[in-house]
Amino acid sequence: MTKIPPSLRKGDTIGIVCPSGFMPADKAATCIRVLSEWGYKVRIGKTLGNQFHYFSGTDKERKADLQQMLDDTDIKAILCGRGGYGMSRIIDELDFTRFKKSPKWIIGFSDITLLQAHLHTKYKIASLHSPMAAAFNDGAFANEYIQTLRKALKGNKLSYKCAPHSFNQLGTATGELVGGNLSLIAHMVGTPSAFNTKNKILFLEDVGEYIYNIDRMLIQLERSGMFSQLAGLIIGGFTDMKDTVIPFGTNITELIRQHVSKYRFPVCFDFPVSHERENYPLKVGVQHELIVSAKTVRFTEL
Numbered sequence: 001m002t003k004i005p006p007s008l009r010k011g012d013t014i015g016i017v018c019p020s021g022f023m024p025a026d027k028a029a030t031c032i033r034v035l036s037e038w039g040y041k042v043r044i045g046k047t048l049g050n051q052f053h054y055f056s057g058t059d060k061e062r063k064a065d066l067q068q069m070l071d072d073t074d075i076k077a078i079l080c081g082r083g084g085y086g087m088s089r090i091i092d093e094l095d096f097t098r099f100k101k102s103p104k105w106i107i108g109f110s111d112i113t114l115l116q117a118h119l120h121t122k123y124k125i126a127s128l129h130s131p132m133a134a135a136f137n138d139g140a141f142a143n144e145y146i147q148t149l150r151k152a153l154k155g156n157k158l159s160y161k162c163a164p165h166s167f168n169q170l171g172t173a174t175g176e177l178v179g180g181n182l183s184l185i186a187h188m189v190g191t192p193s194a195f196n197t198k199n200k201i202l203f204l205e206d207v208g209e210y211i212y213n214i215d216r217m218l219i220q221l222e223r224s225g226m227f228s229q230l231a232g233l234i235i236g237g238f239t240d241m242k243d244t245v246i247p248f249g250t251n252i253t254e255l256i257r258q259h260v261s262k263y264r265f266p267v268c269f270d271f272p273v274s275h276e277r278e279n280y281p282l283k284v285g286v287q288h289e290l291i292v293s294a295k296t297v298r299f300t301e302l
Helices: 026-039 058-073 095-101 110-123 146-154 184-188 209-225 252-260
Strands: 013-017 040-046 075-080 104-109 127-130 157-162 169-180 201-208 231-239 281-286 289-292 299-300
Touching: 013 026, 013 058, 058 095, 104 110, 110 127, 110 184, 110 281, 157 201, 169 184, 169 231, 169 281, 184 209, 201 209, 201 252, 209 252, 209 281, 231 252, 231 289
Parallel strands: 013 040, 013 075, 075 104, 104 127, 169 201, 201 231
Antiparallel strands: 127 281, 157 299, 169 289, 289 299
């Protein structure tokens, strides 16, 4: 049974940490202000604004900063500043002994997919795939995606509807939700962090990849058996896709359809989870129902 971290109350502390890529401190200023306006205290990790080449610190610095946040029982949720790359360099050095006794919401996406998968697979602890600190900028904190994060932190059950797509495969599925960034999910295959997708609802999104590389990663998931016993599949945004000088020969949506059309589980295309503005919070490890009909798609936390 998956452990669901407790919801937050006014006065609770949210930690902001950058366990992967570098993020300038000023990029989190709006987020810190808005979280305070929501009634939360904010504690800043040492990695926010810190830089070591591409990263927010050395492996040792990033691991220590995240470990401190994981262990501190006064911190009730951890919001990652950004993703980038670097979680896989430290994931096996983290100690979750205290965290298991007092789980808290780990909030983020992209490279944070690895941490969320590790928590689900190894420790059966839910997490929140969601916009991160940088997403609050330029007035975006008022949009429905950030406001839905606010609802999720308060413990509200999440429910979404989206328009039908001509490539959808109709049906109903119920199961735990797993997923995130396709590149990270493929990266985890064969490791202790990899998702077990049997009877689960899987969601996928990605950004900035070559079309042929998406093809290769989907083949990796198929060959490893991740599609064979799925309950349902949600395809989010695949944005800023690139093609080679000699074109691959198909667009990204058609490519994904080619890979999933052989399966009988329901499939939803163009669900609003992505690296762009359209990025609804999703609770990884929590039971959901997916209904894909000819007129609409409903996705509901149970």
